[in-house]
Amino acid sequence: MDTQQQRVAIVTGASGGIGRAVAERLATDGMAVVVHYSGNAARADAAVEAIVRSGGRAIAIGGDVADEVAMGALFDQAAERFGGVDVLVHSAGIMPLSPIVDMDLDAFDRVQRTNVRGTFVVDQLAARAIRPGGAIVNFSTSVTRLQPPTYGAYAASKGAVEALTLILARELRGKDITVNAVAPGPTDTPLFRDGKPQSVVDAIAAANPLGRLGMPQDIAEVVASLAGPARWINGQVLFVNGGAA
Template sequence: MNQRVAIITGGSRGIGRETALRLARDGFAIVVGYANKQDEADGVVKEITTYGGQAVAGKADVADEKAVAALFDTASAAFGGVDVVVHAAGRLVKSTIADLDLADLDDLHRTNIRGTFVVAQQAARRVRDGGSVITFSTSIVGLALPMYGAYSASKGAVEAMTMILARELRGRNITVNAVAPGPVATDLFLDSNDEQTVAKLAAQPPLERLGTPADIAEVVAFLAGPGHWVNGQVIRANGGIV
């Protein structure tokens, strides 16, 4: 009856996957949300359950309100409710503003803005009092790097929604925060950048390395846990990039 339950969108790969494993180690029952990679989501579930944890997978397009509601239904049916929502699903498009195909802009905003809003809406309705909602932004919002205009704009919207939701949930003891990673060595990041770019980005932080999914998962685990007074904040987990 006292077990806490976490939904993690984008939980089949990268930071989402590592977060699912990390929260499972803290005793959470995990709902691994995924869009297309069922085999990878099932792999996360298997890894958690092999070591005695509890987990199920659920497919959901985060921009589809019915699919997201069904994901929350899965959590309720399997584990009795939802205490923590980690919205790690997102989309990245790199282009100059001048050259961006507006169809790509629409797809980006559908996932990152509408998707975040839909997940936040269900979280506001269904997370139990005392829980946590954690969204994902990016440190690029502050760095204003070329080629990331559309992506950065979408994540700026995520930050705005996060701050407002924190205030709208007054009285329920629910914290709402955003994690804004710097460059993290996920497969997606490494596959979409050449070696020179990876080396340049790794040299930027004073810690002189890329982040790892485990680094970010530790930040999420802190925000998902009890006993802190962090609310309505954007945590820039980037190794010290100004």
């Protein structure tokens, strides 16, 4: 395939969980994929190998999403290797949990740096680099509506992500670039399961109207639509949670 014609996607946080499912789905849709990772190069390499085995094209590039120099280099490498950038899916984020009254402020600052500054950095670069007909897909969370205890810092960071998403969609008027956010509910990933006993996981799954947790592929399905054919969806936050109240 002519690399100048193939669509190119950068997926942050793509070494595992939802990010990896998104990277593999976009590759299945015919995109060349940059698999971004923060600290686990081996898992990112495994994601690349899975895409290549299936006939796709992918490379792994590491870096801190809140570091504008590192992320600038990532966008430059994507363009040099594949000819340009058409899609950014920004799934990287962290989720330390604590009641607000007890939360260490250094932990709070880390959440905001990664989730808010990181989104601002990669969205800014994407707004400058993405070709017409492209898409930016950020990640929020259904926690911004469900508002359970211990999620205060995380929900605050994702509320900021939603605001950035909607404003950027309006600022890119005339560029033919859509900007949306997906807001998953409880999804069966290591990040979700971390620190939860199985009884809690089972109760959360049973509370959903569909009687289960979301799967990474459920989220990837929606992202693939926003990244490809769903051109009339713009400036929206889509709650992808199976009907969680």
